[in-house]
Amino acid sequence: MPVKRRIRWEGSYYFHETVLPEMDYSINPYFGCEIGCRYCYSIYYFKVRKIGYRWGEYVEAKYYLPRLLARNLNRFKRGAVIGIGTYSDPYQPWEKELKLTRRILKILRRRRDLHLSIQTRYPLILRDMDLILSGPSDVGSSIPSLEKRFGEVFEPLVPSPEARLKMLGRFVDEGVETWLYIAPVIPRINDDPSMFEELVSMAKDIGINTVYTDVVRFRIGVKKYFMEALERYDPSLIPFFKELGRRELYSLYNERVKIFREIADRIGIKYIDAAPMMFRD
Numbered sequence: 001m002p003v004k005r006r007i008r009w010e011g012s013y014y015f016h017e018t019v020l021p022e023m024d025y026s027i028n029p030y031f032g033c034e035i036g037c038r039y040c041y042s043i044y045y046f047k048v049r050k051i052g053y054r055w056g057e058y059v060e061a062k063y064y065l066p067r068l069l070a071r072n073l074n075r076f077k078r079g080a081v082i083g084i085g086t087y088s089d090p091y092q093p094w095e096k097e098l099k100l101t102r103r104i105l106k107i108l109r110r111r112r113d114l115h116l117s118i119q120t121r122y123p124l125i126l127r128d129m130d131l132i133l134s135g136p137s138d139v140g141s142s143i144p145s146l147e148k149r150f151g152e153v154f155e156p157l158v159p160s161p162e163a164r165l166k167m168l169g170r171f172v173d174e175g176v177e178t179w180l181y182i183a184p185v186i187p188r189i190n191d192d193p194s195m196f197e198e199l200v201s202m203a204k205d206i207g208i209n210t211v212y213t214d215v216v217r218f219r220i221g222v223k224k225y226f227m228e229a230l231e232r233y234d235p236s237l238i239p240f241f242k243e244l245g246r247r248e249l250y251s252l253y254n255e256r257v258k259i260f261r262e263i264a265d266r267i268g269i270k271y272i273d274a275a276p277m278m279f280r281d
């Protein structure tokens with residue numbers, strides 16, 4: 001779905017402390033994401049702010065951020081880990097033209113002690129390799145599924161899994177710590193242990209340090225988009241997801257986590273179930 005509205009936004013907030021795993025603060029150069037994945041938990045923030053566009057059609061660039069960060073750099077505690085792109089992709093297509101994320105990284109690098117933890121699905125991040133290598137950092141990406149049909153329906157604008165792995169491989173080659181987020185895990189769609197095993201083996205072969213999983217978050221607004229996509233993906237699953245409550249969702253996921261852990265141990269890669277560390281919906 002093409003983006004319909006892009007706004008250069010002059011707002012007031014710039015970073016906040018976060019409960020996300022292994023991070024102290026999070027910074028998102030953009031609000032909204034023109035990639036528009038049909039399971040994205042950030043749809044919730046669209047709902048909260050009552051944005052009158054469909055998810056994927058609207059994005060705000062926080063144009064004021066570099067200026068505010070430059071003025072307030074000393075507010076980050078010493079050695080803090082700053083997550084970049086926790087709620088929207090910092091290298092989504094508009095970034096190519098705006099270079100907003102790049103400007104933000106440049107400013108953050110004035111503090112040599114800050115660790116930057118960057119998450120993206122777009123190889124455009126390779127443009128900023130110089131800044132990433134100039135201080136403590138790690139880079140991650142998410143691949144929920146290797147299935148072509150899943151990609152076409154649930155994340156049609158995302159580069160292929162192979163492109164995402166290749167991108168991470170470039171960081172491995174440069175000695176940057178890398179991680180793969182195999183998420184969101186959605187029962188009966190992408191929770192097959194054999195696919196997890198294939199993904200983990202690919203990650204291991206490339207030299208990725210850690211794999212994470214997390215369960216799908218059907219927060220307010222998300223399920224509507226998910227169900228629309230499900231209609232195209234496999235309508236026979238609609239009754240199952242209509243009935244699926246949170247308790248059952250978590251129980252199905254937790255059963256899988258035990259198997260995922262055994263697989264990751266066998267392959268010899270660090271595995272972290274991120275669900276207990278993340279916010280609960």
Ligand code: SF4
Nearest residue numbers: 033036037040088089
């Ligand atoms: S790329 Fe990430 S932030 Fe953007 S829509 Fe997809 S899951 Fe959400």
